[in-house]
Amino acid sequence: MTAFLTLFQSRRTALLQILAAGAAATTGLPLWAQPLSSRPIKVVVGSPPGALGDVIARLMAQKLGDALGQPSIVDNRAGASGGIAADYVAKSQGDGHTLLVAPDAVMVVNPFVFPKLPYDPTKDFRSVALLGKATLVLLVSPALNAKSFAEFVQMAKDKPKSITFGSGGPGHPSHMAMELVASRLGLQLTHVPYKGTSPALQGLMSGDVNAVIVSMAEAMPQVKAGNVVALATSGPAAKQVFPNLPEFKESHPDLDISVWFGMFAPASTSPDVVLRLNTEINKALGQADVSKRLAEFGLTVTPGLPTVLDQLMAADRARFGPLVKALGITAN
Incomplete structure (x- = not known):
């Protein structure tokens, strides 16, 4: 009787394995991509509700949940310049259920700025997908009386x-963007964090500082209200709203700057799962x-x-790392 049960169980296991393999072959998808459990996909983001990172995370969580037939949630863990999230x-199980949406600073700048970072961007994560690049805009106070980017540069010189x-x-993207502009154009500006x-x-609007670099979404309302003056932008997206603005890279080839957002998984996540996630995100x-x-x-x-995200991070680390060290930028 014991031998019969053992034989039955082994044949039952083999049959289930064959059926599972057949299901995967029929659908063309990894087994993980099929709704095997009710566990939600958790998309973690280091920004508060309503911020750009949160908007992106919610869109991606919804689309992933719909595509994979699983519930999805967004977990806002703001603080420490995105380090908490x-x-x-980084310490979560790499089963594809816990993902990170983060801007470039979290993966590129933080390791150079924070002396004791609890995570290692180069070892603790797998890149899933580059989600997008946010256009930046240089704004100045009307009181500065700079009518163009060229005038601003000349004033600074x-x-x-x-x-x-x-x-x-x-170390914030708005800080690094301005420092990169200053470095490449030979300017000496005074930073007010x-x-x-x-x-x-x-x-800026109260007159405490002369200039800032912020996202286009933050810049548009104040420019339209006449509270600030836009002088330059980091990308063509702003041309639709500010058609006469020059791009930073017109002044220097290494000023192709923007804030990008990417999706990451724990390093232990299998390549098959990463590829499936990448496919659905795209x-x-x-x-x-x-x-x-x-x-919007x-x-x-x-x-x-x-690999596109991997290459972008490598290039940005090579660009911003020496700049952070040269300026002695640190955060407590």
Whole structure:
């Protein structure tokens, strides 16, 4: 009787394996991609509700959930310049159920700025997909009386350190963008850090600083209201709203700057799962409702393989790493 049960169980197991393999072959999808459980897909983001990162995370969570037939949620873990969210995902199980949406600073700048980072961007994650690039805009106070980007540059050269600029904090994308402009064009500006770009923009409008670089979504309302003056942009997306603005890269070839967002999985995630996620994300980015929604925030979608994101990070680390070290930028 025991031998019979053992034989029955072994044949039953073999049959189930054959059926499972057949199902995968029929659908053409990895077994993970099929709705095997009710566990939700958790998309973690290091920004509060309503911020650009949160908007992107919610769109991607919804599209992934719909495509894979599983529930999805967004987990907002703001703090430490995105480090809290990144550390959480880095230590999560690599089964495709916990993902990170993060801007470039989390993966590129933070390792150079924070002396003790709890995660390693080069070892703790697998790139899933580049989600998009956000256009940046240089804004100045009307009181500065700079009518063009060329005039702004000349003012800064004529009086070194006299022009002040606000940023979202040490190492923040708004900080690094302005420092890169200054470095490449030979300018000496005075940095005034704030706790976020919203306070920095308020500082500009109140006259506490002369300039800021912020996202197009943040810039548009204030430019249209006449509270600030737009002088230059980081990408062509702004041309639709500000057709006469020059791009930074017209002044220097290494000023092709933007804030990008990517999706990442824990390093232990299998390549098959990453590829499946990448496929569904690229499908979502190609949908009109997604691209339209992101365009409202000045974000240009950029579908591609995970290697595209890997290459972008490597290039940005090579560019921003030496700049951070040269300027001695640190965050506590």
